[in-house]
Amino acid sequence: MTTPSITRMTAPPSTAYKIVDVPEAYADVIKRHGIPGTFVGASEKESPWVPFGANAAIRHLLFDTRHNIFSNILWIKTAGVIGTHKHRGTVVMVCLEGSARYLEYDWVAGPGGFIYETPGLVHTLVTDHADGVKLFGWLQGPIEFYDDKGNFVETLDVWWFINHYESYCRAHGIPINKELYI
C-alpha cells in the first residue's frame, strides 16, 4: 500500500514580522543544559584569514571538540593544489567563489556547487581557476595528509585547527573569538 502524498503545503505558516512565544515543555531543561548558538560576522576582526601554505588561507568559523567538528572557509588564492589527503570522517562543502575539483573525479564545483565526502575517501584538491576558489566547509573527523610519494605526513583534526587559529591570533595580537567554540 502506498502512502498518499501531502498536497497542501503548510510551511511556513506565518510571515509575521515579530518575535512569537512558542510552547516548550522542557524550557527549564534547555535553559540549564542547552548550548547557545554562535555567530561569526564577515570581518577579519571576528576571524582572520590564517595562511595555509603559500597559496591558501583558512578562515575558521567553528570548533566542536566533543564531535571533532570544525567549520571554516578554505581560500585557495590562485590556481593551485591542496595535496592528497584521506578522510576519516565526513565533510560537507559548498563552493562560494571560483572553482575547484578533485583529480580523482570528473566534476568541477563552481559557485553554489555542493560537495559531500565520506570516511575512507582519498583525493587531491585542485583549482584551475585564475582566481582560485573559496569553499565553505563543515568537516567532521581527522584528515590525513600525504606527501607526493604517498608517505603519511600529518593528521589535521579539531585540535590542529584550533591551534592553527589560536597561534596566528597570538602572533598578531588578535583576540581569540569565543564565538568560534561550542
Ligand SMILES: [Fe+2]
Ligand atoms: Fe577532501
